[in-house]
Amino acid sequence: MRFMSTPSLLMIEDDVRLAQMVSDYLSQSGMAVRHAVDGANGLAALQEQQPDLVILDLMLPDTDGLDICRRIRALPGAQSKVPVLMLTAKGDPMDRIIGLEIGADDYLPKPFEPRELLARIRAVLRRRGDGSGAAADAAPSTAMLRFGSLEIDRDARSVTVGGKEAELTSYQFDLLVAMAERAGRVLTRDQIMEAVRGRELEAFDRSIDVHMGRIRAAIEADVKNPKRILTVRGVGYVFAKQQD
Structure with missing residues (x-):
């Protein structure tokens, strides 16, 4: 829209x-x-x-x-x-x-x-x-992204896990799409923020970690043992290709 x-x-x-x-x-x-x-x-x-x-x-x-x-x-x-x-x-x-x-x-x-x-x-x-904030280096994709029971509908801007809708803000949805499009790539916080753009990253700002926590809570079966969005210590995050 x-x-x-x-x-x-x-x-x-x-x-x-x-x-x-x-x-x-x-x-x-x-x-x-x-x-x-x-x-x-x-x-x-x-x-x-x-x-x-x-x-x-x-x-x-x-x-x-x-x-x-x-x-x-x-x-x-x-x-x-x-x-x-x-x-x-x-x-x-x-x-x-x-x-x-x-x-x-x-x-x-x-x-x-x-x-x-x-x-x-x-x-x-x-x-x-x-969704024009997507970075130019994002891989071409169809409207629907599927990873096992996780489905991301880019057109409807909705996410479901096992058929149940996951509640995300618009910004969190774009963060999830940006990472899913780059599945398997380790991304720094700066790269993730740049992928959706929208605002400059402040040097002291750790809000990306808060958003990742919210996304995990919405899509992971076990937030304490995530399988989809993994933390790479000292670097950032990676969206796992193999899930479920």
């Missing part, structure tokens, strides 16, 4: 002045932004009209963004899969890790430059919309 119309964004942020500034800036860039001042109104707005992406502040007056993110991921159907970009105060690494663990697609520490927010929004929408 490609975004042919104006992308619809929902910003859940209690700082009205900041929300207005961001809304004005994103509107000038061709995006439609709705604003909710707290978690309850944000969830109601999402269920009333599903956006293409949610910008979610970590600190809200009635709850915290982590709880709202959990509740979004627990919603029925397509609403649970809406991309979430989380805003974290002061860039606390633990806030980032927890946010990624519960299903956020990306994060941005406050204060931030509007241009960086726009770039990250576009990257998430691009990954969700057409």
